[in-house]
Amino acid sequence: MDKTTISKTTKTITVTIFLMACFTIYMYYDSTKNLFSKFTGAHVQINNISTKNCLSFLKMHNYECTSNITLDKHLIATSKEQEEPDTILLIWMWPFGTSFGLRPCSSAFKIHGCHLTNDRGLFNQAHGVMFHHRDISGDLSNMPQLPRPALQKWVWWNMESPTNTNPIPLLNDLFNLTSSYRWDSDIPVPYGRITERTEEEKKYTIPKKDKLVCWIVSHYSPDLKRSHYYTELVKFINVSTYGRHFNNPVNDKEYSNIVSSCKFYLSFENSIHRDYVTEKLFNALAIGAVPVVIGPPRENYELFIPSKAFIHVDDFPSPKELADHLTLLDQNEELYMQYFTWRERFVSKRTSFGLEHACWICDHIRRNKHYKVVKDLRSWFWG
Known part of the structure; x- marks a missing residue:
């Protein structure tokens, strides 16, 4: 062989x-x-x-x-058979009595497995129930009268600052989760965010300017910090003013046109609290003005936006020094343009009030099924 x-x-x-x-x-x-x-x-x-x-x-x-x-x-079961049923979130009350529309979370924010409803007949089937603080009666008479199902989450939702929110003593031990602008909420949803820009958004150009400083305000109180600061600031620099307080109301389209035509916009908050940074900031950033802010300390703002995207009044000893700085930037285009370098990579987007909150709340409930209770809401939010 x-x-x-x-x-x-x-x-x-x-x-x-x-x-x-x-x-x-x-x-x-x-x-x-x-x-x-x-x-x-x-x-x-x-x-x-x-x-x-x-x-x-x-x-x-x-x-x-x-x-x-x-x-x-x-x-070999199909993925559809393995998926758990949709999480049902019941919006018990519309914020300020106004519906925000219940579009699917999947198409709006790419959040899947959520079913939003305002049908109170689904109370016993709902995995979570969302309550807007400003619409809760002090005696809780407009809250559910049926016993809460054992696994159902009740969510306290509020976007106002403690200064503008009346505490309700009966709310302690009532909720399982909190959702607000604060980062230490169970479900934090800020007024806006800085996100990576898309290819389409890279075409952005800074709008033409014909005004130096602008301020739009409707609810004015002479006792607020922003009012005191404005009174001093206008002694040293011209401020174009709009809004009901100045007998010059504007609609949404006019708002965008006005803000975009200003080099600087006074994004002054009505109260000073940690994380309370509202649409006044994010709108100015998105529309194309440099925001001048009154609010929490600069370090807190820098958790939300780049440090060179805004001007904080606390960086200057007085309104006069701030006015001098704004005048300098107006006269030096190169220095002014430095406040837009962040736009090379990012854009500013405002949160969709109501719908976005509901979707993020629903998604959180879907992903987190552990036991929790908010023992002392008053101490946490107003303390």
């Missing part, structure tokens, strides 16, 4: 022995699959190892290998 014949015989014997080994492993696996069926991970691992080794060995010797192993039904 020549060497070639011996080689072919040896190869045939080797392949035959390996196939018998594969068959033995499979028969052993098949006879014991009831034992391993309780441990899906082990079940899949044995199947994968034996099949993989068989395939790799035969491929090396130019053979073909087919597998006809039947998997347990639970391993």
